[in-house]
Amino acid sequence: MSVPAPSATLPAMIPVTPGARSAARRARIIRERIIESVLFLAALVSVFTTVGIVYILVKESVVFFQQVSIVDFLTDTQWTPLFDDAHFGIMVLLSGTITSSLVALSIAIPLGTVIAIYLSEFAPFKLREVAKPFLELLGGVPTIVYGYFALLFVTPLLQYFYPELPGFNLLSAGIVMGIMIVPYVSSISEDAMRAVPMSLREGSYAMGATRYQTATRVVVPAAVSGIAAAYILGISRAVGETMILAVAAGMQPNLTFNPLEPAATITAYIVQVALGDLPHGSVGYQTIFAAGLTLMLFTLACNIVGHAMRKRFREAY
Amino acid sequence: MQTRDLAAIRKLIAAHKRWDAVFGVFGLLCLMVGVLAFASLFADMAIRGFDRLEWSFFTSFPSRRAADAGILSAWVGSTLVMAVTAFVAVPLGVAAGVYLEEYAPRNWMTDIIEINITNLAGVPSIVYGLLALGLFVYQFGLGQSILSAGLTLALLILPVVIVATREAIRSIPQHIREGSYALGATQWQTVRYHILPYSLAGILTGMIIGMARAIGETAPIITIGALTFIAFLPPAPVSAEPPYLSFEWLMSPFTVMPIQVFNWTSRPEAAFQSNAAAAGFVLVFMTLAMNGLAIWLRYRLRKNIKW
Amino acid sequence: MSVPAVLVRPGTRADAESRIPKAEVKDLSFYYGAFQALRNIGMVVHEKQVTALIGPSGCGKSTFLRCFNRMHDLYPGNRYEGEIRLYPDNTNLLGRDIDPIEVRMRISMVFQKPNPFPKSIFENAAYGLRVRGLRARRALEEKVEQALRRAALWDEVKDRLQDPAFNLSGGQQQRLCIARALATDPEMLLFDEPTSALDPIATASIEELIHNLKDKVTILIVTHNMQQAARVSDYTAYMYLGELVEFGVTDEVFIKPKKKETEDYITGRFG
Numbered sequence: 001m002s003v004p005a006p007s008a009t010l011p012a013m014i015p016v017t018p019g020a021r022s023a024a025r026r027a028r029i030i031r032e033r034i035i036e037s038v039l040f041l042a043a044l045v046s047v048f049t050t051v052g053i054v055y056i057l058v059k060e061s062v063v064f065f066q067q068v069s070i071v072d073f074l075t076d077t078q079w080t081p082l083f084d085d086a087h088f089g090i091m092v093l094l095s096g097t098i099t100s101s102l103v104a105l106s107i108a109i110p111l112g113t114v115i116a117i118y119l120s121e122f123a124p125f126k127l128r129e130v131a132k133p134f135l136e137l138l139g140g141v142p143t144i145v146y147g148y149f150a151l152l153f154v155t156p157l158l159q160y161f162y163p164e165l166p167g168f169n170l171l172s173a174g175i176v177m178g179i180m181i182v183p184y185v186s187s188i189s190e191d192a193m194r195a196v197p198m199s200l201r202e203g204s205y206a207m208g209a210t211r212y213q214t215a216t217r218v219v220v221p222a223a224v225s226g227i228a229a230a231y232i233l234g235i236s237r238a239v240g241e242t243m244i245l246a247v248a249a250g251m252q253p254n255l256t257f258n259p260l261e262p263a264a265t266i267t268a269y270i271v272q273v274a275l276g277d278l279p280h281g282s283v284g285y286q287t288i289f290a291a292g293l294t295l296m297l298f299t300l301a302c303n304i305v306g307h308a309m310r311k312r313f314r315e316a317y
Numbered sequence: 318m319q320t321r322d323l324a325a326i327r328k329l330i331a332a333h334k335r336w337d338a339v340f341g342v343f344g345l346l347c348l349m350v351g352v353l354a355f356a357s358l359f360a361d362m363a364i365r366g367f368d369r370l371e372w373s374f375f376t377s378f379p380s381r382r383a384a385d386a387g388i389l390s391a392w393v394g395s396t397l398v399m400a401v402t403a404f405v406a407v408p409l410g411v412a413a414g415v416y417l418e419e420y421a422p423r424n425w426m427t428d429i430i431e432i433n434i435t436n437l438a439g440v441p442s443i444v445y446g447l448l449a450l451g452l453f454v455y456q457f458g459l460g461q462s463i464l465s466a467g468l469t470l471a472l473l474i475l476p477v478v479i480v481a482t483r484e485a486i487r488s489i490p491q492h493i494r495e496g497s498y499a500l501g502a503t504q505w506q507t508v509r510y511h512i513l514p515y516s517l518a519g520i521l522t523g524m525i526i527g528m529a530r531a532i533g534e535t536a537p538i539i540t541i542g543a544l545t546f547i548a549f550l551p552p553a554p555v556s557a558e559p560p561y562l563s564f565e566w567l568m569s570p571f572t573v574m575p576i577q578v579f580n581w582t583s584r585p586e587a588a589f590q591s592n593a594a595a596a597g598f599v600l601v602f603m604t605l606a607m608n609g610l611a612i613w614l615r616y617r618l619r620k621n622i623k624w
Numbered sequence: 625m626s627v628p629a630v631l632v633r634p635g636t637r638a639d640a641e642s643r644i645p646k647a648e649v650k651d652l653s654f655y656y657g658a659f660q661a662l663r664n665i666g667m668v669v670h671e672k673q674v675t676a677l678i679g680p681s682g683c684g685k686s687t688f689l690r691c692f693n694r695m696h697d698l699y700p701g702n703r704y705e706g707e708i709r710l711y712p713d714n715t716n717l718l719g720r721d722i723d724p725i726e727v728r729m730r731i732s733m734v735f736q737k738p739n740p741f742p743k744s745i746f747e748n749a750a751y752g753l754r755v756r757g758l759r760a761r762r763a764l765e766e767k768v769e770q771a772l773r774r775a776a777l778w779d780e781v782k783d784r785l786q787d788p789a790f791n792l793s794g795g796q797q798q799r800l801c802i803a804r805a806l807a808t809d810p811e812m813l814l815f816d817e818p819t820s821a822l823d824p825i826a827t828a829s830i831e832e833l834i835h836n837l838k839d840k841v842t843i844l845i846v847t848h849n850m851q852q853a854a855r856v857s858d859y860t861a862y863m864y865l866g867e868l869v870e871f872g873v874t875d876e877v878f879i880k881p882k883k884k885e886t887e888d889y890i891t892g893r894f895g
Contacts, residue, residue: 028503031505032503032504032505035505036416036420036504036505038412039412039413039415039416039420040416040420040421042408042409042410042412042413042416043412043413043416043417043421043430044430045409045413045472045475046413046430046433046434046437046475046476046479047429047430047433049433049437049448049472049475050433050436050437052448052452053440053444053445053447053448055452056447056448056451056452056456057444057447057448057451059451060451111347111350111351114343114344114347115344115347115348115351117340117344118340118341118343118344118345118347118348119344122340122341122344123344125700131348133612134351134352134355135351136608136612137355137605137608137609137612138351138354138355140526140529140530140533140604140605140608141355141358141533141601141604141605142532142533142534142535142575142600142601142604143533143535143536144533144535144575144578144579144582144597144600145358145362145533145578145597145600145601146358147579147582148362148578148582148593148594148597149357149358149361151582152361152365152582152590152593152594153357153358153361176354179350179351179354182351183351197739199735199737199739200739200741200742201698202695202698202735202739203735203739203740203741203801203804204741204751205695205698205728206693206695206728206732206733206735206805207728207732207751207752207755207804207805207808208330208725208726208728208729208752208755208756208808209725209751209755210330210333210334210336210337210725211337211340212333212336212337212340213333213336213755215340217741217751217754218741218742221741221742221743222741222742233439236439237439239441240440240441240442240443240444241441242441242442242443242535242536243535243536243575243579246536246579247579247582247583267441267443267536270443270446270447270536270540271443271536271539271540274446274450274539274540274541274542275539280455288447288540289447289451292443292444292447295441295443295444296440296441296444299439299440299441299444300436300440302439303435303436303439303440304436306439307435307436307439323713323726326726326729326730326756327723327726329756329757330723330725330726330729333725333755334723334725
């Protein structure tokens with residue numbers, strides 16, 4: 001009796017002889033390994049990116065710090081890299097970053113926290129379903145548009161109340177930046193609060209507490225490390241923001257902590273240099289990498305701490 | 318319980334519930350601040366820029382005369398850069414996400430990769446610009462081109478695509494995989510015929526969110542050196558004569574929508590501010606449309622998938 | 625802490641005092657949305673007695689218990705029909721004009737899984753007092769100590785009242801939750817399967833505690849453990865599929881049940 005020929009619809013995948021079977025098996029294994037390696041390399045790209053960032057920042061900064069001492073960099077009170085008598089005091093740019101971030105956070109943190117508590121504990125379901133996507137959209141507006149808003153809407157509005165306000169100032173930029181960061185803070189805080197188990201809330205309500213009492217005395221304390229993580233990530237976002245400040249705060253380095261003045265932040269300075277014409281390899285060119293390195297170190301620290309807190313909080317519940 | 322005590326309790330509760338009501342109103346007010354900000358932003362741009370939103374605006378190059386200026390080079394540039402970004406970020410991101418969810422063992426290497434991805438999500442976009450400037454533009458010699466910009470933005474949105482892919486894959490229940498393996502499928506076959514198709518919607522959502530983010534990014538593109546005044550288009554990718562496909566456009570100088578907005582916003586003349594408003598309106602509209610699409614997709618996803 | 629003997633309590637409590645009603649349930653029905661979870665329940669809860677609710681999983685005993693302190697109001701879509709009258713003031717706990725918070729200030733609850741707040745032991749016990757506006761330090765300390773003593777926890781924690789409550793063992797946490805519920809001198813105490821998450825020794829200590837508390841506060845306890853109901857309660861209600869099948873003095877229900885369904889459940893033929 002002859003073996004019937006394989007039907008046309010069945011793939012000829014099953015080899016008949018033992019030799020052919022193990023050869024096919026080996027081929028399959030090799031194919032699977034290759035695919036896995038390709039996927040692994042794709043995953044490694046993220047590591048390469050970090051390595052690339054560190055490499056390029058450090059490489060250019062090292063050259064920079066061969067010409068400018070670290071002490072000067074950290075303590076000089078002037079930032080004039082393009083003058084003949086060049087000064088490289090990062091403090092000047094830091095003051096702009098710190099001031100604008102403080103303004104932003106003094107808006108984003110209270111507003112974001114209250115909104116988070118409200119959405120998590122008070123708001124009816126339908127309102128939450130509308131508010132959450134809306135906040136996502138708010139956070140998705142391109143920052144250049146926020147910059148436009150700060151320069152051409154908020155500043156004139158503020159000048160209506162305070163006519164001496166200069167056209168470029170840290171206050172407008174800070175306010176708009178704060179509004180931009182609110183969705184960040186509120187969504188992470190709200191996630192933290194929603195992760196608090198219902199049994200804790202029931203325990204509080206069963207004692208006769210109101211929603212406000214339960215929210216403030218039980219839910220928020222239980223979610224505190226997640227909320228702190230939200231704040232830290234918000235700080236990181238504020239420090240790293242570029243366009244709002246480049247457009248609305250002016251790009252004039254100015255050592256000040258007064259939000260009513262124009263000033264350049266670390267990020268705005270980098271933009272300014274990039275817009276100009278700096279020859280590759282000049283000290284002016286390298287300043288942006290030194291400034292970028294400072295920025296990177298700070299936001300990296302914030303992000304690591306923030307994520308560690310978030311992870312620890314998730315494990316607790 | 319005496320009636321006297323009951324009355325005291327009722328008074329206490331009323332006082333507490335007043336706080337409840339106050340906070341309820343306060344929370345709503347805070348939400349309204351956001352709504353108000355958004356509304357005034359939109360309204361301002363619409364009012365200031367509405368007149369400029371005509372056909373010629375979309376088909377003209379920028380010009381020193383505000384009334385003649387348009388966003389042609391900007392939106393074409395944005396489209397081309399987005400094409401490169403998507404072409405690079407989506408395969409890389411999906412591949413990385415598949416690896417991390419289906420293949421990666423729980424060891425230190427995997428931990429490092431995951432830590433990296435989380436950190437990269439929080440790196441300021443301008444640092445990506447510095448990376449691109451030092452590495453892509455100079456070290457690799459790709460120049461101030463669409464290719465550099467596309468690669469940079471791809472790296473920027475990579476964490477978004479990876480996270481979206483992972484979440485989509487995670488929501489596939491284990492019994493689907495087991496069913497596939499039980500039939501003798503290899504790991505890759507399971508991924509290709511089951512995991513990927515089922516997570517496609519989630520991946521798509523992540524991709525759209527990533528692109529919406531990339532389209533509005535200014536800082537990294539400026540840092541690479543996109544010129545702000547471009548009065549020409551990059552060479553066309555397709556042409557009527559052989560070779561029909563060309564890649565010259567990858568190495569061409571260019572500009573993008575956010576940079577055009579930046580350029581016009583920085584000019585003091587009111588006429589240019591109108592242009593900025595109009596361009597900004599178009600940009601916001603595109604971003605919102607993409608984000609809205611992603612949100613809607615996610616909502617439909619949640620309702621439709623029944624395992 | 626000695627382990628009490630596991631027996632059906634001999635003798636009934638037929639004193640006139642034990643017949644004073646603390647609460648009366650009149651024709652109570654409850655709906656989760658469109659689904660009717662409780663059907664026309666009528667029952668009396670006697671003052672300063674322990675009443676147990678028993679029945680197989682899903683029979684509605686927890687649902688019934690939670691009607692007493694209006695916990696269902698926390699979730700949308702729920703509906704009560706009928707009344708639960710609380711004496712001596714004859715207030716209908718389920719009345720629409722009665723604030724659930726007021727109900728919860730008179731009736732406390734202990735949950736299945738111990739749920740201490742992320743606060744110190746002292747602050748956990750004092751929580752209900754603070755919610756009622758009591759702020760004076762000395763008064764708080766007195767009441768907290770009294771509550772912790774009644775919950776048989778004082779000796780174990782008196783030197784570490786500021787420690788986080790999470791550091792306590794499961795049984796201690798549950799006793800802390802009981803202390804928390806007791807600190808406000810509630811008229812009625814609801815227990816929702818309070819020992820199902822605990823080991824046998826902790827369970828025994830809680831049962832002894834319930835026995836000791838009975839003289840001061842009316843207790844309604846849900847338990848899926850029949851032997852526990854027999855050990856601890858004076859009155860027992862057997863529920864099945866949202867209905868009250870039988871209610872009576874514990875000894876009678878366990879030794880001479882009136883209904884066949886009750887007998888089947890108790891003898892293990894069913895459930």
